[in-house]
Amino acid sequence: MIDLDWTLVGLGALGGAVAGVLFFAGLALGMRLALRARRPVPVLVTSAGLRIAALLAAGWLVAQAGAAVLAAFALAFVAVRFLAVALARPPRAEKDAPGWN
Template sequence: MAIDWTMLGLGALAGALASALFFAGLAWGMRLALRARHPLPVLFLSGVIRIGALLAVGWLVAGQGAASLAGFALAFLVVRFGIIAFARPRSAHEAA
Protein backbone atom coordinates (compact mmCIF):
# COMPACT_ATOMS: atom_id res chain seq x y z
CA MET A 1 0.00 0.00 0.00
CA ALA A 2 1.52 3.31 -1.08
CA ILE A 3 0.98 6.51 0.85
CA ASP A 4 0.74 9.78 -1.03
CA TRP A 5 2.93 11.89 1.27
CA THR A 6 2.15 15.12 -0.57
CA MET A 7 -1.58 14.72 -0.03
CA LEU A 8 -1.00 13.66 3.57
CA GLY A 9 1.02 16.83 4.15
CA LEU A 10 -1.53 19.06 2.43
CA GLY A 11 -4.30 17.47 4.49
CA ALA A 12 -2.27 18.01 7.66
CA LEU A 13 -1.72 21.66 6.75
CA ALA A 14 -5.43 22.13 6.10
CA GLY A 15 -6.24 20.33 9.37
CA ALA A 16 -3.83 22.47 11.37
CA LEU A 17 -5.24 25.70 9.93
CA ALA A 18 -8.85 24.58 10.30
CA SER A 19 -8.39 23.43 13.89
CA ALA A 20 -6.52 26.61 14.85
CA LEU A 21 -9.42 28.66 13.47
CA PHE A 22 -11.93 26.33 15.13
CA PHE A 23 -10.40 26.76 18.58
CA ALA A 24 -9.81 30.49 18.09
CA GLY A 25 -13.51 30.76 17.28
CA LEU A 26 -14.32 28.74 20.38
CA ALA A 27 -12.28 31.09 22.56
CA TRP A 28 -13.85 34.16 20.97
CA GLY A 29 -17.36 32.71 21.29
CA MET A 30 -16.80 31.90 24.96
CA ARG A 31 -15.56 35.42 25.66
CA LEU A 32 -18.61 36.89 23.96
CA ALA A 33 -20.94 34.50 25.77
CA LEU A 34 -19.43 35.27 29.17
CA ARG A 35 -20.09 38.99 28.60
CA ALA A 36 -23.55 38.52 27.07
CA ARG A 37 -26.75 38.96 29.00
CA HIS A 38 -28.15 35.85 27.26
CA PRO A 39 -25.22 33.54 26.46
CA LEU A 40 -27.16 30.63 24.93
CA PRO A 41 -27.79 32.25 21.51
CA VAL A 42 -24.13 33.29 21.33
CA LEU A 43 -22.93 29.78 22.14
CA PHE A 44 -25.39 28.20 19.73
CA LEU A 45 -24.46 30.46 16.83
CA SER A 46 -20.75 30.04 17.55
CA GLY A 47 -21.08 26.27 17.60
CA VAL A 48 -23.13 26.13 14.40
CA ILE A 49 -20.66 28.33 12.51
CA ARG A 50 -17.56 26.52 13.79
CA ILE A 51 -18.92 23.02 13.25
CA GLY A 52 -20.31 23.89 9.83
CA ALA A 53 -17.03 25.42 8.68
CA LEU A 54 -15.01 22.48 9.99
CA LEU A 55 -17.30 19.98 8.27
CA ALA A 56 -17.14 21.94 5.01
CA VAL A 57 -13.34 22.01 5.02
CA GLY A 58 -13.23 18.35 6.04
CA TRP A 59 -15.56 17.48 3.17
CA LEU A 60 -13.31 19.28 0.69
CA VAL A 61 -10.24 17.57 2.08
CA ALA A 62 -11.93 14.16 2.04
CA GLY A 63 -12.64 14.65 -1.66
CA GLN A 64 -8.89 14.69 -2.27
CA GLY A 65 -8.42 11.17 -0.97
CA ALA A 66 -7.84 9.06 2.10
CA ALA A 67 -4.30 10.33 2.71
CA SER A 68 -5.53 13.94 2.84
CA LEU A 69 -8.31 13.03 5.23
CA ALA A 70 -5.89 11.12 7.47
CA GLY A 71 -3.53 14.10 7.58
CA PHE A 72 -6.43 16.44 8.31
CA ALA A 73 -7.69 14.32 11.21
CA LEU A 74 -4.22 13.76 12.63
CA ALA A 75 -3.37 17.47 12.52
CA PHE A 76 -6.70 18.35 14.16
CA LEU A 77 -5.97 15.99 17.05
CA VAL A 78 -2.39 17.23 17.48
CA VAL A 79 -3.48 20.88 17.53
CA ARG A 80 -6.34 20.02 19.91
CA PHE A 81 -4.02 18.32 22.39
CA GLY A 82 -1.55 21.21 22.13
CA ILE A 83 -4.21 23.84 22.77
CA ILE A 84 -5.63 21.89 25.70
CA ALA A 85 -2.17 21.53 27.22
CA PHE A 86 -1.55 25.24 26.75
CA ALA A 87 -4.94 26.37 28.08
CA ARG A 88 -5.12 24.02 31.07
CA PRO A 89 -4.54 25.91 34.32
CA ARG A 90 -1.44 24.90 36.23
CA SER A 91 -1.77 23.37 39.65
CA ALA A 92 0.00 25.00 42.60
CA HIS A 93 2.57 22.19 42.57
CA GLU A 94 3.42 22.72 38.87
CA ALA A 95 3.68 26.48 39.25
CA ALA A 96 6.31 26.17 41.99
Protein backbone atom coordinates (compact mmCIF):
# COMPACT_ATOMS: atom_id res chain seq x y z
CA MET A 1 0.00 0.00 0.00
CA ILE A 2 1.20 3.48 -0.81
CA ASP A 3 1.85 5.62 2.24
CA LEU A 4 0.82 9.23 1.62
CA ASP A 5 1.48 12.17 3.86
CA TRP A 6 -1.93 13.82 3.60
CA THR A 7 -0.64 16.99 5.22
CA LEU A 8 1.81 17.45 2.35
CA VAL A 9 -0.88 16.61 -0.20
CA GLY A 10 -3.15 19.23 1.39
CA LEU A 11 -0.36 21.78 1.35
CA GLY A 12 0.26 20.95 -2.31
CA ALA A 13 -3.42 21.53 -3.10
CA LEU A 14 -3.38 24.79 -1.15
CA GLY A 15 -0.25 25.87 -3.00
CA GLY A 16 -1.87 25.01 -6.33
CA ALA A 17 -4.95 27.04 -5.46
CA VAL A 18 -2.85 30.03 -4.41
CA ALA A 19 -0.66 29.71 -7.51
CA GLY A 20 -3.78 29.52 -9.69
CA VAL A 21 -5.34 32.59 -8.12
CA LEU A 22 -2.11 34.56 -8.52
CA PHE A 23 -1.58 33.31 -12.08
CA PHE A 24 -5.04 34.27 -13.28
CA ALA A 25 -5.08 37.54 -11.33
CA GLY A 26 -1.81 38.37 -13.10
CA LEU A 27 -3.39 37.42 -16.41
CA ALA A 28 -6.35 39.72 -15.74
CA LEU A 29 -4.07 42.57 -14.72
CA GLY A 30 -1.81 42.06 -17.74
CA MET A 31 -4.79 42.07 -20.09
CA ARG A 32 -6.24 45.16 -18.47
CA LEU A 33 -2.92 47.00 -18.77
CA ALA A 34 -2.38 45.79 -22.36
CA LEU A 35 -5.81 46.98 -23.46
CA ARG A 36 -4.99 50.46 -22.17
CA ALA A 37 -1.43 50.60 -23.53
CA ARG A 38 -0.41 52.17 -26.81
CA ARG A 39 1.94 49.22 -27.41
CA PRO A 40 0.32 46.13 -25.85
CA VAL A 41 2.82 43.48 -27.02
CA PRO A 42 5.59 44.35 -24.51
CA VAL A 43 3.03 44.34 -21.70
CA LEU A 44 1.65 40.95 -22.73
CA VAL A 45 5.11 39.40 -23.21
CA THR A 46 6.32 40.68 -19.83
CA SER A 47 3.15 39.51 -18.10
CA ALA A 48 3.35 36.06 -19.68
CA GLY A 49 7.04 35.70 -18.91
CA LEU A 50 6.62 36.61 -15.25
CA ARG A 51 3.57 34.36 -14.79
CA ILE A 52 5.20 31.38 -16.54
CA ALA A 53 8.45 31.77 -14.58
CA ALA A 54 6.62 32.04 -11.26
CA LEU A 55 4.45 29.00 -12.02
CA LEU A 56 7.44 26.92 -13.10
CA ALA A 57 9.33 27.90 -9.95
CA ALA A 58 6.37 27.01 -7.73
CA GLY A 59 5.87 23.71 -9.57
CA TRP A 60 9.54 22.85 -9.23
CA LEU A 61 9.47 23.55 -5.49
CA VAL A 62 6.34 21.45 -5.05
CA ALA A 63 7.78 18.61 -7.16
CA GLN A 64 10.62 18.29 -4.65
CA ALA A 65 8.05 17.00 -2.13
CA GLY A 66 6.89 14.14 -4.34
CA ALA A 67 4.54 13.08 -7.09
CA ALA A 68 1.39 13.03 -4.96
CA VAL A 69 1.98 16.59 -3.80
CA LEU A 70 2.63 17.71 -7.37
CA ALA A 71 -0.58 16.00 -8.52
CA ALA A 72 -2.57 17.81 -5.82
CA PHE A 73 -0.92 21.09 -6.85
CA ALA A 74 -1.87 20.52 -10.50
CA LEU A 75 -5.45 19.48 -9.72
CA ALA A 76 -6.00 22.54 -7.55
CA PHE A 77 -4.53 24.79 -10.26
CA VAL A 78 -6.89 23.29 -12.85
CA ALA A 79 -9.85 23.72 -10.49
CA VAL A 80 -9.00 27.41 -10.08
CA ARG A 81 -8.68 27.66 -13.86
CA PHE A 82 -12.23 26.34 -14.33
CA LEU A 83 -13.48 28.81 -11.72
CA ALA A 84 -11.63 31.72 -13.38
CA VAL A 85 -13.10 30.84 -16.79
CA ALA A 86 -16.59 30.54 -15.32
CA LEU A 87 -16.28 33.94 -13.65
CA ALA A 88 -14.80 35.62 -16.74
CA ARG A 89 -17.36 34.27 -19.19
CA PRO A 90 -20.22 36.70 -19.85
CA PRO A 91 -23.69 35.51 -18.87
CA ARG A 92 -25.67 33.86 -21.62
CA ALA A 93 -28.52 35.94 -22.99
CA GLU A 94 -31.98 34.42 -23.26
CA LYS A 95 -31.89 34.53 -27.06
CA ASP A 96 -28.69 32.45 -27.02
CA ALA A 97 -30.33 29.71 -24.98
CA PRO A 98 -31.09 26.53 -26.92
CA GLY A 99 -34.71 26.24 -27.96
CA TRP A 100 -36.79 23.13 -27.45
CA ASN A 101 -39.36 23.61 -30.24
